[in-house]
Amino acid sequence: xxxxxxxxxxxxxxxxxxxxxxxxxxxxxxxxxxxxxxxxxxxxxxxxxxxxxxxxxxxxxxxxxxxxxxxxxxxxxxxxxxxxxxxxxxxxxxxxxxxxxxxxxxxxxxxxxxxxxxxxxxxxxxxxxxxxxxxxxxxxxxxxxxxxxxxxxxxxxxxxxxxxxxxxxxxxxxxxxxxxxxxxxxxxxxxxxxxxxxxxxxxxxxxxxxxxxxxxxxxxxxxxxxxxxxxxxxxxxxxxxxxxxxxxxxxxxxxxxxxxxxxxxxxxxxxxxxxxxxxxxxxxxxxxxxxxxxxxxxxxxxxxxxxxxxxxxxxxxxxxxxxxxxxxxxxxxxxxxxxxxxxxxxxxxxxxxxxxxxxxxxxxxxxxxxxxxxxxxxxxxxxxxxxxxxxxxxxxxxxxxxxxxxxxx
Numbered sequence: 001x002x003x004x005x006x007x008x009x010x011x012x013x014x015x016x017x018x019x020x021x022x023x024x025x026x027x028x029x030x031x032x033x034x035x036x037x038x039x040x041x042x043x044x045x046x047x048x049x050x051x052x053x054x055x056x057x058x059x060x061x062x063x064x065x066x067x068x069x070x071x072x073x074x075x076x077x078x079x080x081x082x083x084x085x086x087x088x089x090x091x092x093x094x095x096x097x098x099x100x101x102x103x104x105x106x107x108x109x110x111x112x113x114x115x116x117x118x119x120x121x122x123x124x125x126x127x128x129x130x131x132x133x134x135x136x137x138x139x140x141x142x143x144x145x146x147x148x149x150x151x152x153x154x155x156x157x158x159x160x161x162x163x164x165x166x167x168x169x170x171x172x173x174x175x176x177x178x179x180x181x182x183x184x185x186x187x188x189x190x191x192x193x194x195x196x197x198x199x200x201x202x203x204x205x206x207x208x209x210x211x212x213x214x215x216x217x218x219x220x221x222x223x224x225x226x227x228x229x230x231x232x233x234x235x236x237x238x239x240x241x242x243x244x245x246x247x248x249x250x251x252x253x254x255x256x257x258x259x260x261x262x263x264x265x266x267x268x269x270x271x272x273x274x275x276x277x278x279x280x281x282x283x284x285x286x287x288x289x290x291x292x293x294x295x296x297x298x299x300x301x302x303x304x305x306x307x308x309x310x311x312x313x314x315x316x317x318x319x320x321x322x323x324x325x326x327x328x329x330x331x332x333x334x335x336x337x338x339x340x341x342x343x344x345x346x347x348x349x350x351x352x353x354x355x356x357x358x359x360x361x362x363x364x365x366x367x368x369x370x371x372x373x374x375x376x377x378x379x380x381x382x383x384x385x386x387x388x389x390x391x392x393x394x395x396x397x398x399x400x401x402x403x404x405x406x407x408x409x
Contacts, residue, residue: 003028003101005311006091008081010034012043012296013106013273013303015061020304022071026311028101030073033093035080035107035242038129039064044296046132047157048328051139052164059129081107084249086266102268102310105246105257106303109239109274109294114149116210122217123233126158135234139165144231146170147220149208151178151192153327153334155236159200160329169200170228172220176205183340184349187364187376190356191334194378197359198330203228239294241275256292261318263306270310272302282320282392286341286368295325322388335384338374338391340366347373348397352404353380363387365400372400383407 005021007014010032018030034040041059049057067073076093083092084105090097111125124135138144139162146162148155151173162169175181179188195202203222212219212227219227241256251265252258256277259265263278271278277292293299298321309316327334341347347368354362356378363383366374372395375387386407390400 004099005102006031006033006098006100007104007106008033008091009106009108010040010077011106011108011273012040013299015040016300016303017104017106017272017307018071018073021307021311024308031076031098032073033076033079033081036128037078041129046129047126047154050132051136051161082245084246086250086269089268104306104310105269105271105275106273107242107275109241111239112237114235114237120211120213120217121215122231125235126154127239138232143167145229146232147172147228147230148234148236150236151202152236156329157327158234158236159195163198163200163330171195171200171202172208172228173204174207178204183336183376186349194329194332243275258290262309262316263302263319270306272306273299276302278319280320281318282322283339286373293323295323297324322391324388332379333381335377336374337384337388338366340374341368353408365404367397370397371395372397
């Protein structure tokens with residue numbers, strides 16, 4: 001294909017899209033559009049090293065000169081895309097239409113805010129570099145009490161940073177067991193104990209009734225009437241895909257942009273990263289439909305594949321992946337590969353190394369349809385990738401457990 005490639009989303013997925021087609025020798029013009037004023041930057045450190053380091057690390061992937069000179073990219077930063085016309089082949093950036101021949105959408109997600117906190121100081125979400133800068137500053141004013149609403153992976157990372165800074169930290173989670181929907185009840189309980197062993201107070205099974213404060217947050221009022229006194233409140237209540245601007249574009253938007261196996265959402269339009277919902281053929285026997293991932297690894301892979309398919313649609317290849325993510329809590333590294341699919345009644349979880357109740361390293365396998373579909377490793381860094389290979393090979397349950405037994409010998 002000749003013509004112009006436009007990438008909407010100056011994110012990891014957007015950057016990998018640019019790099020991939022240039023590495024392949026494609027020499028057409030490329031425009032990279034970003035809603036933020038920042039160059040593409042690495043998000044995972046924002047809830048870890050960036051918050052706790054003595055000096056702010058530089059999380060930028062590439063300088064503007066390198067993007068312009070080496071990759072031949074025209075940058076449009078601080079200019080969000082506001083509309084898409086698939087029939088005309090234009091995307092509106094700011095208030096002007098931009099023509100494209102191939103389009104990659106990689107607009108990511110935004111952090112959900114907690115209702116009733118919009119006018120209060122001391123309340124934060126964390127998704128962007130600006131979010132991290134603001135929270136970093138607040139955590140260093142005196143010795144504030146920190147409360148995190150939501151015991152998911154992002155909220156848990158923030159809580160662990162708070163403890164590393166020596167703060168009094170409380171995590172409030174509405175569900176009886178944190179992360180049960182992501183990794184299952186038993187493993188959710190095991191990870192919750194990591195918080196408690198590190199001095200974080202975890203309140204589960206109770207919702208938040210409201211936020212107490214006049215101009216600044218003072219406490220979190222729980223549904224059972226208790227008040228949790230706080231100086232800094234972080235809402236870790238999830239993220240939603242940035243798709244509102246696509247209303248009326250003719251794409252199928254259902255918790256993300258629905259695409260086919262090649263990540264095509266419409267002729268000439270491909271999706272990548274947090275907004276992509278596509279059928280992953282590697283798990284079609286255990287999942288009820290397409291999946292949407294919010295992981296660093298899949299964003300990088302999808303960005304590259306989406307761009308390659310966009311500029312050469314006649315040679316488009318399907319995107320398949322074994323999902324992988326990691327999270328750092330306190331001194332622990334938590335890794336997951338595959339899919340837990342913990343809502344299914346026929347998923348079996350087996351601890352195959354270590355002791356998940358004793359505070360030490362452990363690995364657990366998830367099996368369904370008589371094959372391994374996932375693995376959770378805590379402080380056993382080498383194990384996750386070994387089981388990722390078994391999942392890719394469609395390894396049966398018995399063979400996976402035998403492999404695990406051989407690892408213990």
